[in-house]
Amino acid sequence: MSKVVLITGGSSGIGKSIGEYLTExxxxxxxxxxxxxxxKNSKFAILELDVxxxxTIRKAVATIIDNEGxxxxxxxNAGAGITGAIEEIPEAEIKANFDTNFFGPINVIKAVLPQMRKQQSGLIINITSIAGYMGLPYRGIYSASKGALELLTEAFRMELKDFNIKMTNVAPGDFATNIAAGRYHAPLLDDSPYKKPYGNTLKLMNEHVDSGSDPNMMAYxxxxxxxxxxxxxxxKVGEFMQKFSIVLKRILPDKMYExxxxxHYKL
Incomplete structure (x- = not known):
C-alpha cells in the first residue's frame, strides 16, 4: 500500500518540491x-491548515485519516523567516515567528501522535535549518526558533521510542525558493545604530537565497x-561549506568561530 504523507506548507518552495517528488x-x-x-492546479491535494x-490542524488530520485510514x-515544513537587529524587532513579531517555527510543529505533532500510536508506526520529519546550529547576526530569532526545534526533536525521539514512532530533523542550507519574500524584515531605520551592518547583512542573505541550491535536493x-x-x-542538506560550518563550530574555539x-558577514 502507498504511504500517506502530510506536508505542512506544501504549496510552495521546499514543501512543494518534496510533495511533487513523493507524488511521482x-x-x-x-x-x-x-x-x-x-x-487548485497542485499535483497533490492541498488542505487548509494554519500551524x-x-x-485547522485537527480538521486537516481528521480529513486525511477519514480518507485514507x-x-x-x-x-x-511550514516556517517563516525573520531578520533584524534583535533590539529592534517588535516583541509581537518575535512571538509570531516562534508560533510558526516552534509551537506550530508542536501543535501538528500533538495532533498526529494518537493516530500513529494506534498504528504503532509513523515517521515525523521536522524541517529545521543549518542556521539553527549557530546564532547568526541579524537572524538571531530565526536561529533560535529553528535551534529550539532541533532540541525538541532530540527529546521527542526518546519519549516516542516505545510506540515505534520515528522522528528526525532535516536542516537545509540556502535554497532557491521564495522564502526571502515571505520573511519579516525589521525596517532599515535611518536613525538606527544598526543601519549599515544590518543593511549589508540583509543584502548578503538575499543573495545567498537567490543563488541557493535546487530545492529538489531536499526532496531526494x-x-x-x-x-x-x-x-x-x-x-543536513546543502552546499558543502554550509554543512561544514557546523563541523567547524564543534571543533573551533568559540571566539575563533565567532x-x-x-x-563572512563583513561585520
Missing amino acids: KGFIVYGTSRNPENY KDTN KLDVVIN AVLKIINTKNPKVHY KLLMN
Missing part, C-alpha cells in the same frame, strides 16, 4: 496552505529518510 514516486500526498483555493490554529509520514533527502529503517537524529562568522 507513488506516495499519497497531502500538502497544506492557509489559502488552499489558490493552489498557529489548532482547529492512516497517516504514515508527517513533514513539518526526504525520500531517502523515509526509506531508512532507523533514521538518524540530524540530517570571528569567522563576522568576517
Whole structure:
C-alpha cells in the first residue's frame, strides 16, 4: 500500500518540491496552505491548515485519516523567516515567528501522535535549518526558533521510542525558493545604530537565497529518510561549506568561530 504523507506548507518552495517528488514516486500526498483555493492546479491535494490554529490542524488530520485510514509520514515544513537587529524587532513579531517555527510543529505533532500510536508506526520529519546550529547576526530569532526545534526533536525521539514512532530533523542550507519574500524584515531605520551592518547583512542573505541550491535536493533527502529503517537524529542538506560550518563550530574555539562568522558577514 502507498504511504500517506502530510506536508505542512506544501504549496510552495521546499514543501512543494518534496510533495511533487513523493507524488511521482507513488506516495499519497497531502500538502497544506492557509489559502488552499489558490493552489487548485497542485499535483497533490492541498488542505487548509494554519500551524498557529489548532482547529485547522485537527480538521486537516481528521480529513486525511477519514480518507485514507492512516497517516504514515508527517513533514513539518511550514516556517517563516525573520531578520533584524534583535533590539529592534517588535516583541509581537518575535512571538509570531516562534508560533510558526516552534509551537506550530508542536501543535501538528500533538495532533498526529494518537493516530500513529494506534498504528504503532509513523515517521515525523521536522524541517529545521543549518542556521539553527549557530546564532547568526541579524537572524538571531530565526536561529533560535529553528535551534529550539532541533532540541525538541532530540527529546521527542526518546519519549516516542516505545510506540515505534520515528522522528528526525532535516536542516537545509540556502535554497532557491521564495522564502526571502515571505520573511519579516525589521525596517532599515535611518536613525538606527544598526543601519549599515544590518543593511549589508540583509543584502548578503538575499543573495545567498537567490543563488541557493535546487530545492529538489531536499526532496531526494526526504525520500531517502523515509526509506531508512532507523533514521538518524540530524540530517543536513546543502552546499558543502554550509554543512561544514557546523563541523567547524564543534571543533573551533568559540571566539575563533565567532570571528569567522563576522568576517563572512563583513561585520
